[in-house]
Amino acid sequence: MANRILFVCLGNICRSPAAEAVLRKQNPHLEIDSAGTSRWHTGEPPYAPMQTAARQRGVDLSSLRARQFGVNDFTAFDLILVMDAQNRKDVEALRPAGNTTPVRLFTEFATASPHDHVPDPYYTRDFDGCLDLIEDAAADLSAAVAEI
Template identity: 70%
Template sequence: MRVLFVCLGNICRSPAAEGVVRAMAPHLTLDSAGTGGWHVGDPPYGPMQEAAGQRGYDLSPLRARQFTAEDFDAFDLIVAMDRQNRADIERLRPSGNDTPVRLMAAQDVPDPYYTRDFDGCLDIIEDAARIMLREHRLETPFQ
């Protein structure tokens, strides 16, 4: 299963989700992207890397990239961090494509770049990741 996590700039929430899910389900093919292109090529935001690192998630190899319409064909599931990102993703959907786009959590995942609550963001992502993996039966490669 190929899963793409998407937020606004791809420097906080989506790389954190990629790192969390990679630790929980290393057998999956994962990536992350942003709907905006401001940070293309940049590593995840330092305070997010630090907060994630304190929980055992290494985000340092990741680099920001921008979401493209081609991602609909490259991934089996696209996971948006909030409703606005989901709407921005859907605007790029190619005609006839049926790749599911779902929200990471029941609520929007607040952007810690603005809220400064990196630990709170990670709490939501960890809880949502467990639920997502269970709902999609992705916890182990043998299900």
């Protein structure tokens, strides 16, 4: 059973902190965190427009701070969920030899709105569309978490 879940995106200021907060709201019993493959925003709060969009849905991101994904995350978490193929490639490049922690695309759980990635609203400016997809995938992940 996946009790410790990590979400990963590029900068850890839009997609992964939103996914962290949405899933945590749905599953307060799970250990959930987020990280970015880059260090560009380390220590910064989530991007203000993402915070605003999330707050309008009752999801508070204000206490979260960006951090960079690290090798230790492979042992600290049971499941690592990435937002796109490049995030997956960057995470897998750090995998220690012999480690078997699953690294999956978060969108594998978005059955109601199939996508091959979570578009980055930092670039698309579609914060609500991003949150729609995150909420859909998080609901399906919540239903499947006991089986993972």
